[in-house]
Amino acid sequence: xxxxxxxxxxxxxxxxxxxxxxxxxxxxxxxxxxxxxxxxxxxxxxxxxxxxxxxxxxxxxxxxxxxxxxxxxxxxxxxxxxxxxxxxxxxxxxxxxxxxxxxxxxxxxxxxxxxxxxxxxxxxxxxxxxxxxxxxxxxxxxxxxxxxxxxxxxxxxxxxxxxxxxxxxxxxxxxxxxxxxxxxxxxxxxxxxxxxxxxxxxxxxxxxxxxxxxxxxxxxxxxxxxxxxxxxxxxxxxxxxxxxxxxxxxxxxxxxxxxxxxxxxxxxxxxxxxxxxxxxxxxxxxxxxxxxxxxxxxxxxxxxxxxxxxxxxxxxxxxxxxxxxxxxxxxxxxxxxxxxxxxxxxxxxxxxxxxxxxxxxxxxxxxxxxxxxxxxxxxxxxxxxxxxxxxxxxxxxxxxxxxxxxxxxxxxxxxxxxxxxxxxxxxxxxxxxxxxxxxxxxxxxxxxxxxxxxxxxxxxxxxxxxxxxxxxxxxxxxxxxxxxxxxxxxxxxxxxxxxxxxxxxxxxxxxxxxxxxxxxxxxxxxxxxxxxxxxxxxxxxxxxxxxxxxxxxxx
Numbered sequence: 001x002x003x004x005x006x007x008x009x010x011x012x013x014x015x016x017x018x019x020x021x022x023x024x025x026x027x028x029x030x031x032x033x034x035x036x037x038x039x040x041x042x043x044x045x046x047x048x049x050x051x052x053x054x055x056x057x058x059x060x061x062x063x064x065x066x067x068x069x070x071x072x073x074x075x076x077x078x079x080x081x082x083x084x085x086x087x088x089x090x091x092x093x094x095x096x097x098x099x100x101x102x103x104x105x106x107x108x109x110x111x112x113x114x115x116x117x118x119x120x121x122x123x124x125x126x127x128x129x130x131x132x133x134x135x136x137x138x139x140x141x142x143x144x145x146x147x148x149x150x151x152x153x154x155x156x157x158x159x160x161x162x163x164x165x166x167x168x169x170x171x172x173x174x175x176x177x178x179x180x181x182x183x184x185x186x187x188x189x190x191x192x193x194x195x196x197x198x199x200x201x202x203x204x205x206x207x208x209x210x211x212x213x214x215x216x217x218x219x220x221x222x223x224x225x226x227x228x229x230x231x232x233x234x235x236x237x238x239x240x241x242x243x244x245x246x247x248x249x250x251x252x253x254x255x256x257x258x259x260x261x262x263x264x265x266x267x268x269x270x271x272x273x274x275x276x277x278x279x280x281x282x283x284x285x286x287x288x289x290x291x292x293x294x295x296x297x298x299x300x301x302x303x304x305x306x307x308x309x310x311x312x313x314x315x316x317x318x319x320x321x322x323x324x325x326x327x328x329x330x331x332x333x334x335x336x337x338x339x340x341x342x343x344x345x346x347x348x349x350x351x352x353x354x355x356x357x358x359x360x361x362x363x364x365x366x367x368x369x370x371x372x373x374x375x376x377x378x379x380x381x382x383x384x385x386x387x388x389x390x391x392x393x394x395x396x397x398x399x400x401x402x403x404x405x406x407x408x409x410x411x412x413x414x415x416x417x418x419x420x421x422x423x424x425x426x427x428x429x430x431x432x433x434x435x436x437x438x439x440x441x442x443x444x445x446x447x448x449x450x451x452x453x454x455x456x457x458x459x460x461x462x463x464x465x466x467x468x469x470x471x472x473x474x475x476x477x478x479x480x481x482x483x484x485x486x487x488x489x490x491x492x493x494x495x496x497x498x499x500x501x502x503x504x505x506x507x508x509x510x511x512x513x514x515x516x517x518x519x520x521x522x523x524x525x526x527x528x529x530x531x532x533x534x535x536x537x538x539x540x541x542x543x544x545x546x547x548x549x550x551x552x553x554x555x
C-alpha cells in the first residue's frame with residue numbers, strides 16, 4: 001500500500017518542477033511588458049499590469065519554496081507600488097531601478113532549487129488531519145447484545161429495537177453473554193442491572209467484559225431499580241446511559257443511535273479562485289490531501305456560475321486578479337442572497353494591514369498571507385468551513401427531528417429530479433402522514449406527540465439508504481425522495497416501514513399505545529417536474545387516508 005506522505009511529496013515535487021520550468025517565461029513576460037511601457041511611454045494601466053505580474057510571482061514563488069525569487073520579486077513589487085501610489089508619471093517610472101531588479105530576478109531564477117526541495121520535504125512531513133482512508137470507512141456495526149432475564153421483556157424489547165434497523169442478539173443469562181462479548185464486538189450492550197447472581201451482577205459483568213479491551217463497548221443499563229446506588233454502580237462500570245423500567249423505547253433508541261452511529265462527514269467543499277493556475281493547483285492539492293473536495297477557477301468572471309454548480313462550503317480567493325479583483329468579486333457574491341453567509345477567505349501576498357482590513361470590510365471573513373504553511377492553510381479552512389456547516393444545519397433542518405425542513409426538501413427534490421433527467425434514471429417521491437396524530441396529542445400531550453414524530457424520523461434514518469433524502473414537510477407530515485427506484489419498488493420499501501412503525505410501542509401517561517401512518521407515492525418519469533410529483537404524491541396520500549388509513553398508495 002502506497003504511503004500517503006510519499007504520494008503528496010511526489011505530487012508536490014512535480015508541481016514545483018513544472019513551476020520552475022515556467023520561471024524564465026514568467027520573468028520574460030514581466031521584462032517584455034516593462035520594456036514596452038518604457039518604449040511607448042505607456043499609461044497607468046500598463047504599470048498596473050507589470051505590478052500585477054510581479055505581485056503574482058512574489059506570492060507564488062514563496063509558496064513553492066523559492067525564497068530568493070520571492071524576495072527579489074518583493075523588492076521589485078515595492079518599487080512599483082511606490083510609483084503607482086504617487087500617481088503615474090512617465091519620467092518617474094523611467095527612473096525606477098526596475099532593470100537592475102529584473103536582472104537580479106533572472107539571476108536567482110537560474111540558481112539552485114535547494115529551497116524548493118526543502119519545502120517539498122516539509123510539505124511531505126505535514127500531518128493532514130481528516131485525510132481519506134484507502135478503502136473508505138469501516139462498515140458500521142449494528143449488532144446489539146440485549147441481556148435480560150425476563151423472557152417477556154427480552155422478546156418485546158428485541159422486537160422494538162429490531163424495528164429501527166438493529167440486529168438484536170438476546171441473552172437471558174449472564175454467562176453466555178459474557179463469553180460471546182469476549183469473542184466478538186457488538187455495537188452496544190443493553191444490560192439489566194439485577195440478576196439471580198446479585199442485585200449489581202449486570203454492572204459486575206460489564207466491568208469484567210470491558211477489562212483489558214483497547215476499545216470499550218458502549219453500554220446502556222436498564223433496571224427496575226432507580227436508586228442512587230444503582231446509578232453509581234452503572235457509572236463505575238462505564239455506562240453511557242441508565243434507564244428505569246418500563247423503558248421508553250423512543251428514548252432508548254435515541255441514545256442507542258447516539259452511541260453507535262459512526263458519522264461519515266461529507267468532505268468540505270472548497271472553491272479556489274486564483275488566476276495563477278500553478279498556485280491554485282498547489283493549494284488544491286494540499287486541501288485534497290486533508291480530505292477536502294476542491295474546485296479551481298482561474299477566471300474570476302466564471303465564479304458566479306461555478307457557485308451554483310459546485311455549492312462550496314468556503315471560497316478561498318486571491319485579492320489581485322485581472323478583470324475583476326478579489327474585493328470586487330466578494331462584493332458581488334455578498335449581493336446574492338443565497339451566498340450572503342458563505343465564508344470568503346482571502347489568500348494573498350498582500351502584507352499591508354490597511355489593505356487587508358479593507359478587503360475584509362467588503363465581505364471577507366479572514367485574510368491569509370502567502371506563502372502559508374500547509375497545516376496552517378488546512379486549519380484555517382477547516383475551522384471556517386465547519387462553522388458554515390453548522391450555520392447551514394440550523395437554516396436547513398427541522399429543530400425537532402433534525403430532518404430537512406420543508407423548503408430544503410423541495411429544493412432537494414428539484415436537484416434530484418434534474419439529476420435523474422440528465423442520467424435518464426428513476427426517482428420516487430413519497431408523502432407520509434401519521435394517522436390520527438391529533439388524537440395522540442390530545443390524549444397523551446404534545447411532548448409524547450413529539451416522541452412519536454422522533455420515532456418515525458429515527459425509523460426512516462435507520463432503515464432508508466444514505467442516498468435517500470428525508471424531510472419533515474410540516475406537522476405530522478414527512479417526505480422521502482428515493483433515488484434510482486421506481487414506484488412499485490418504493491412502495492415495497494415504505495410498506496415495510498409502515499409495518500415496522502405500527503409495531504412500535506409508545507409510552508404515555510395512560511399506558512402504551514401504537515400509531516400507524518399512511519403514504520402516497522408518485523414517480524419519475526411518470527411525472528416530469530417537482531410540482532407534478534408533489535401534487536400526485538399528495539393525491540395518493542389523500543386516497544390512502546380516505547380508503548382506511550395505514551396503507552401505501554401509488555398514483
